[in-house]
Amino acid sequence: NAGVMQNPRHLVRRRGQEARLRCSPMKGHSHVYWYRQLPEEGLKFMVYLQKENIIDESGMPKERFSAEFPKEGPSILRIQQVVRGDSAAYFCASSPPGHVSYEQYFGPGTRLTVT
Amino acid sequence: DAKTTQPPSMDCAEGRAANLPCNHSTISGNEYVYWYRQIHSQGPQYIIHGLKNNETNEMASLIITEDRKSSTLILPHATLRDTAVYYCIAPLGKLIFGQGTELSVKP
Numbered sequence: 001n002a003g004v005m006q007n008p009r010h011l012v013r014r015r016g017q018e019a020r021l022r023c024s025p026m027k028g029h030s031h032v033y034w035y036r037q038l039p040e041e042g043l044k045f046m047v048y049l050q051k052e053n054i055i056d057e058s059g060m061p062k063e064r065f066s067a068e069f070p071k072e073g074p075s076i077l078r079i080q081q082v083v084r085g086d087s088a089a090y091f092c093a094s095s096p097p098g099h100v101s102y103e104q105y106f107g108p109g110t111r112l113t114v115t
Numbered sequence: 116d117a118k119t120t121q122p123p124s125m126d127c128a129e130g131r132a133a134n135l136p137c138n139h140s141t142i143s144g145n146e147y148v149y150w151y152r153q154i155h156s157q158g159p160q161y162i163i164h165g166l167k168n169n170e171t172n173e174m175a176s177l178i179i180t181e182d183r184k185s186s187t188l189i190l191p192h193a194t195l196r197d198t199a200v201y202y203c204i205a206p207l208g209k210l211i212f213g214q215g216t217e218l219s220v221k222p
Contacts, residue, residue, distance in 0.1 A: 109158050
């Protein structure tokens with residue numbers, strides 16, 4: 001039973017480029033959550049999605065960041081025009097269908113470095 | 116979310132029980148307590164959760180006081196691989212990770 005998959009594991013982008021981070025939830029899971037961990041800081045909730053719906057995006061920066069979870073395929077976290085402050089580890093988690101679950105299963109993360 | 120308070124760090128000898136405390140004095144009657152851990156550079160890992168009864172699974176035990184104002188996560192026989200940051204969370208709407216307790220298991 002494969003766990004949550006994230007790719008790429010490491011991503012280097014120059015300032016101004018776009019970063020696309022992918023997350024494939026565990027089999028049978030239809031809820032996806034994205035978190036960001038800045039260097040030497042704690043995990044911060046960004047967004048909660050269900051298939052084709054954004055449920056809670058209260059943690060998303062107002063500009064340059066977007067997330068989607070299409071009917072088919074992985075969830076995508078997109079960061080446009082990256083800046084150095086976007087350098088962080090981005091973790092995705094998933095949970096089974098039903099009401100919001102706090103028993104979430106996390107992927108290994110994508111480490112974004114902006115040069 | 117109810118605010119949780121944990122000691123910033125703790126040490127434990129390998130093979131001994133690790134008892135990690137958490138205060139959540141403002142928790143409401145329907146808020147669960149969840150524990151996660153994050154081993155260095157890895158994604159967080161769910162450990163256990165409870166409402167008011169003590170809970171046990173293959174990873175740990177969770178003891179919640181009768182007034183629900185505090186809880187203790189117990190790792191019965193800590194190993195070096197249990198070295199991690201442990202987070203106590205009382206979520207309402209989303210998981211809010213605080214600073215957690217950095218547990219160091221020493222040989």
